[in-house]
Every structure is written in C-alpha cells, then in structure tokens.
Amino acid sequence: MIRIISMIVVIAWMIITELRVVYLFGRIEEVRDMLGLDSNVEAKKKIKTVELSPEHRRELTEKLIELIGEEEKEK
Structure with missing residues (x-):
C-alpha cells in the first residue's frame, strides 16, 4: 500500500x-x-490542453515499471 501511495x-x-x-x-x-471571448478568464476555462514531452513520458514509464517491480518483489 505504501508503494502505491x-x-x-x-x-x-x-x-x-x-x-x-x-x-x-x-x-x-x-x-x-x-473563440470571440470577452475575457482571459473565459479563455483559461476553455484551455484544458496539457502536453507531456516524449522524454518525460519515457522517464515516467521507467519509474512506474521500477516501482511495480519493487512491489512485486515484496509480495
């Protein structure tokens, strides 16, 4: 459970x-x-796009694999 957290x-x-x-x-x-909006606040509400760089995805995937492997060893 600690590993998951x-x-x-x-x-x-x-x-x-x-x-x-x-x-x-x-x-x-x-x-x-x-979009023809009146304020920046409205524009911020419309912007929901978040991008992850390929390098960061690779790093994140490696960390996940490492953590899952450690959890499997504990079992």
Missing part, C-alpha cells in the same frame, strides 16, 4: 513539475481572439 506521489510530482501548459506560453489571448 509513493507511486502516486512520484507521478503527481513529475506531472506538476514537468508539464507544459498551453496558457503559460502566452496563448490565452490567441484562444480568446479565436
């Missing part, structure tokens, strides 16, 4: 620190203009 913590930490969120790259105004 630690795995979730590792995943959450990696996602929080490594994700590229569209609105951080100054695209809020573009989305607002394209």
